[in-house]
Amino acid sequence: MTVIDELRTLSEKTGRRDKSSAAAKEERAAYLLLLPWIIGLVGVTAGPMLVSLYIAFTDYNLIQAPHWTGLHNISRMLSDPRLHNSLRVTFEYVVVSVPIQLIVALALAMLLDKGLRGLPLYRSVYYLPSLLGGSVAVAVLWRQIFGDHGLVNQLLGHLGIENAPAWVSDPSTALGTLIVLNVWTFGAPMVIFLAGLRQIPAIYYEAAKVDGASKWRQLRSITLPLLSPIIFFNLVLQIIHAFQAFTQAFVVSSGTGGPSDSTMFYTLYLYQVGFNNFQMGYAAAMAWLLLLIVAALTALNFYAARFWVFYDN
Amino acid sequence: MTISSTRTAHTVSQRRETPRSSTRRLKTARGFGRHCALIALAIVMLYPLLWMLASSFRSSDDIFRLSGILVTHFKTGNYGKGWNGLKFPFGLYLINSAIIAAGAIAGNLISCSMAAYAFARLRFRFKRTLFAIMLITIMLPMHVVIVPQYILFSRMGWLNTFLPLIVPKFLATDAFFVFLMVQFIRGIPRELDDAARLDGCGYFRTFTRVILPLMKPALATTAIFTFVWTWNDFFSQLIYLTAPNVYSVPVALRSFVDANGDTSWGPLFAMSVVALLPVFAAFLFGQRFLTRGISTTGIK
Amino acid sequence: MSDVFSRRRFLGLSAMGLSTVALSACGSWGGKSSGSGSLRAAWYGGDAVHTALEKVLAHYQSTRSGQKVGGEHAAFADYWSKLSTETAARNSPDVMRMSMTYFTDYAGRGALLDMTKYIGKTIDISTMEEGVAGSGVVDGKRYGVGQSSIANAVFVNRELIESVGAKVPTADWTWDSLASWAKAVGQSSNGKVAGTSDQSGHLELFEPYARQHGKSLFTTDGKALAAGQDLVEQWWAYWQDLRAGKGTPAASVTAAATGFETDPIVTGKAAIDFGWVQQIQFLQGLMKQELEIMTIPNLPNGKPGLYVDSQDMWSIAATSTNPDAAAELINYLVNDDFAIKTIGVVLGVPPSKHAVDLLSLEPKSPAGKAVAYVQGLGDKAATPPPPWPKGYSQLSTLFTKISQDIGFGRSTPSKGAASFYSQSKQILGA
Structure with a gap:
């Protein structure tokens, strides 16, 4: 040079x-x-993620070293009826519980945002169930409420409805009780919504009032657009979480996913396969299949977000 | 869009006077109705927890027999038995859990907000790729990574310490919160940090002086969630904590359970109630910060 | 320039980090244990078990200066997730409580130490019941020492049976007489009390049933079922008939019974119940009416199906750096007088005559009844089967699941048996 x-x-x-x-x-x-x-x-x-990806192509019983089996785990997934059932159960759960939980959470967050006395108390009360997490107490509790002689059936009895099912131990209703349990813990997304509402600058509403905009108009033109990043966040994350739903089914069904595999969530089956059946290779393959499914849905969500999520830049 | 039209009203500062007396009665009536609905819902939400509280004063067979919440035969013995029923007083497990939770909160607040600011506001190469990778790390079920992770931490000699439960939080491994904060930062008007930049603030000062104060609601949310999730997290604490003197609350609680024998339900419920109190207190305290965000900096 | 540099630095850093992780993760599969002077002992159970064993360990350390033992405990289900993770990292506790359900999964894959050389020297099993002493042996090698005696049994609520105007069955009962009796109880109480709890989903009870038919449950190599598909179908058809005739509670009641507290005999929905003999203590603790113990029904000219052995054992990790001390501790746990007295019956019926004599249990107490039952079985019990094969836990879960499918009308005994049979090949053959 x-x-x-x-x-x-x-x-x-x-x-x-x-x-x-x-x-x-x-x-x-x-x-x-x-x-x-x-x-x-x-x-x-x-x-660890890459290790699990490697393990997905092996037979790994946790005790002996993994050995390569190529696509065997994948072909097994194609012909495993319990896996297909768990996918069906999980999809049902996601499709029903995520929208309900989010709508309830959003509605209450708006209701609790301002203008009422004793708000901190309400907020805390509504958030309380989410504090319980997967504690063993929840398992007993849910059986007391949705069992054969549980609270729900006692109430139905007072209303003259006999022969109600034993919700929690009947395969046609057991999943429903877990959906209720999930909706019951709407406190977490509610808090996120609340935080989001708190962040909308008050001046926007002031200005809207000056313009004489109605409450409904304010909701549609200020609250929802400005909250949309948070709505989007909750939607994406709740979907991811719902696909990974584990603790509640694990606790309520004592880890069995029963009765009759009716609450056998995908991750619960994965856990059983890995830790009870000593097939961590197969479990890892299952995990990566779930990742692909969830990633595809998330990508779809991000794509759709262009049309409804409003960012201030 | 309406948003842009309202934005022009930045300078509006006076509240318009409205005739009040006529609307007030309507307002109180509506408020009363709202309260009724909220209270009814609160009862539905609370009933199960009241039942749990009631059960902590009952004997094992009553716990499974009764679904009401009125306790006729008070048995306070469950609390004593639960507190002293394990190798160490339950207070030790509460302290252990508190240490883990405090570490996790500090870690998440610092590391996640840093990463979130970069993702939300700064331009750099591989941004979209890295962001996608971050999201993907949330999507893999933890049960398949816990074994390799356990092996990693055991090689580092961290077993039976709180380190595997705390150190990763300082490395922003809870991508959930990074994403959460990204969404919040993107909701903060860019004019605010642009103004700070024009005033000569560097990126770090803009971050600490402008962004952090403005995202208090998100930080509070992160702190609350981290606390609750760490407090309830069972599986990783079970795996990493081996000796009873480092057991955390969820691990200790499960010690009352015996699938092949007598589960001490009374003490279990009593200690579940005790364990719930700090979380509730933390929430009551933390949610105050939810009310302070940008709204306080706006014009009242 | 600086961009290139920073990117290269970043890539280098990540490559370094990744390879460290990969190496450390893979290295452990090569296997070595972190050595230290003290022992780790781990067990599953509830707080009664934890308290007793902690006390025993404390006493052990006080009598042996310099020997440190750290106790680690978890509930049954949690214990196995933790143990398999620790085993994967070659970090198992030196001494561990091992259940028959997972025993061969561990022993057959080299996770447990062959203790043969300690037996008769460091570990004395000469006073144990015969079946118990023989437990824990796989292919002639000893991987576990029994810590309790166990057998299948029937628990009877006499008061409840008499209150519905029925008679308590006699010891010479058969499966057929149980069926007609149970249905009669159900019908006379208008379905409020069923004769017996529904056992269709219990593989542990199907095993003696198969043995009564002259069949073992598994082939000797443990790679397949020895009891035929027709026998499985017959079993499920038997219970379906009982369920339909109100001889057992409805399928949803059975499915709701996930623990002792919700067991139909505790909730008063069934007059008799099946289980492992020591469970009478836990059931009785939750009931006001007194429970009695009986042997399980047989066929009119059936072979003895019952057996006495140990389903819970003490094992040593193959990776233990101090196996001699571990063996000594195990001997202490099963033979020392202080240990025997402190443990009492929390781990089940004591494994040896010596321990039973030492405890001198009140014969009317639940534990006393359990001990008397085990000792009185005599020729109703036969040689115990070999340890359950690898995959038993998976198979047993599947058995319960299919029985529920049948109970809720989602399958039939013949379809269920066919499905169980074909899946068992894959589970056991693997």
Whole structure:
């Protein structure tokens, strides 16, 4: 390289320096901020994920070293009736419980957002069930409510309805009780909605009032658009979570997914396969199938978001 | 869009006077109706928890026999038995859980907000790819990664310590919260941080001085959720905590369960109630911060 | 320039991190254990078990200076998830409680230590019941030492039976007489009390049933069912007939029974119940009416189906760095007088005559009844079968699931048996 060439490139660079150095600065700042996450991804998350991807193509009983079986786990998935059943159960659960839970959560979040006395108390009360998590107490509780002689049937008895099913231990209604259980814990998305509502600048409403906009108009033109990133977040995450639903079915059915596999969620079956049947290879293959399904749905969600999610930039 | 038209009203600061007396009665009536509905719902929501409270004062067979919440034969013994029924007093398990939760909250607040700011506001290469990777890490069921993760942490000598439960949180492994905060930051008007940048703030100062204060509701949500989830998280705590002196609340609670023998339901329910109190207190405290976001910086 | 540099640095960092993870993850499959002077002992159970064993371990350490033992415990279901994870990392506890349900899964895959050389030297099993002493052996190698005696039994609520005007069956009963009796109880009480709980989903009871028919449940190599598909079908048809005739509670009541508290005999919905003999203690603790123990029904000229053995054992990890000390601890747990007295009956009926004598249980107490039953079985019990094969837990879950399919009318005994049979080949053959 000649000195002249060097000088030329140097002068070209200085011409663009301002812009490119600002961009470089921004990029450096971004990666610096992302550093903990990147270290976590590389050190804690990605490694085990890749290991599980490898295991998905092996026979791994947790005790002996895994050995390569190629596509055997995948062909087994195609012909496993319990797996197909668990997929069906999980889809049913997702399709029914996610919309109900989100609508209830959003409606109550708006109701509880402002203008009422004792709001903190209501909010706390509604959030309480979500605090219980997967505690063993919930299992007993749900049987007391939805059992043969449970609270629900006692109430129905007072109304003159006899011969109601034993909800929780009848395969045609057991999944329904878990959906109710999930809706009952709408507190988590509600809190996120509340936080989102709190973040909408009050000035927008002030301005709308000046313009004489009705409540309904405010809801449609301010609240929903400005809340849409949060609605989107809740939708995406609740779908992901619902596909991974485990604890409640595990606790309520004592880990069996019964009766008659009617509450055998996908992840519950995966857990049984991995830890009770010592087929971690097959479980890993199942996990990656679930990942593909959920990732596809999430991608779809992100695509659809272009048409309804409003970002302020 | 309406949004842009309302935005032009940034400067509007006075509230328009409305004739009040006539609407007030209507308002109180509507408020009363609302309260009735909210209270009715609260009862439905609370009944199961009241039953749990009632059960903590009952004997094992009554717990399974009675679905009402009125306790006729108070048995307070469950609390003593539960508190002292395991190798260590239950207080130790509460402390252990509190340490884990505090560590996890600190970790998530710091690391997730940093990553979220970068994803939401800064331009850098591979942004979309990295964001997609982050989302994908949420989608794999934890049960298949826990074995490799356990092997990793056991190699590092971290078993039987709180480290495997806390350190990953400082590395933003809870991508849920990163995504949550990204969505919140994207909801903050960009003019605010643009103004800060024009004032000469660097990215980090903009982050700490402008963005963080504005996303208090999201931070509060993160703190509350992290606390609740850590407090209730069972599986990873079961796996990593081995000796009874480091057991956490969920692990200790399960010690009362015996699938092949007598489960001590009374003490189990009593300690479940005890374990619920800190979470409830944390929520009552934390939710106050939900009310303070950008709305307080807006014009009242 | 700096961009390239930072990207390269980033890639290098990630490659480094990934390979560390991969190496450390794979390295453990090569296998080595972290050594230390102290022992780890792990068990499943509830708080009564934890309290007793912690006390025993504390006493053990106080009598043996320098020997440290750390106790680790979990509920049954949790215990197995934890143990398999620890085993995957070659980090199993030195001494562990092992259930017959998973015993061969671990022993047959090299996770447990062959203790043969300790038997008769460090570990004394000479005072154990014969069936118990023989438990824990796979292919001539000893992987577990029994910690309790166990047998199938029937629990009878005499008061309830008499209250509906029926008579308590006698010891010479058959499956057929049970059926007609149970239906009669159900009908005379208008379906409020069924004769017996529904056992169609219990593989542990199907095994003695098969043995009464002269069949073992599994082939000797454990790779297939030895009892035929027709016998499985017959079993499910038998219980379906009882269910239809109100001899057992409805399928939803049976499905609701997920623990002792919800067991039909405790809730008063069935007059007799089947189970492992020591369970009388837990059932009785939840009931006011007194329970008695009987042997299970047989065929008119059936072979003895019952057996006494140990379903819970103490095992040593193959990776243990201090197996001698582990063996010593196991001997202490099953033979020491303090340990025997402290453990009492929380782990089941004690495994040895010596322990039974030492405890001198009140014969009218539930535990006393259980002990008397095990000791009085005599020629009604035959040689125990070999340990359940690999995959037993999976098979048993499937058995329950199909029985529920039949109970709720989603399958039939013949379809269910065919499905069970074909799936069993895949489960056991694997």
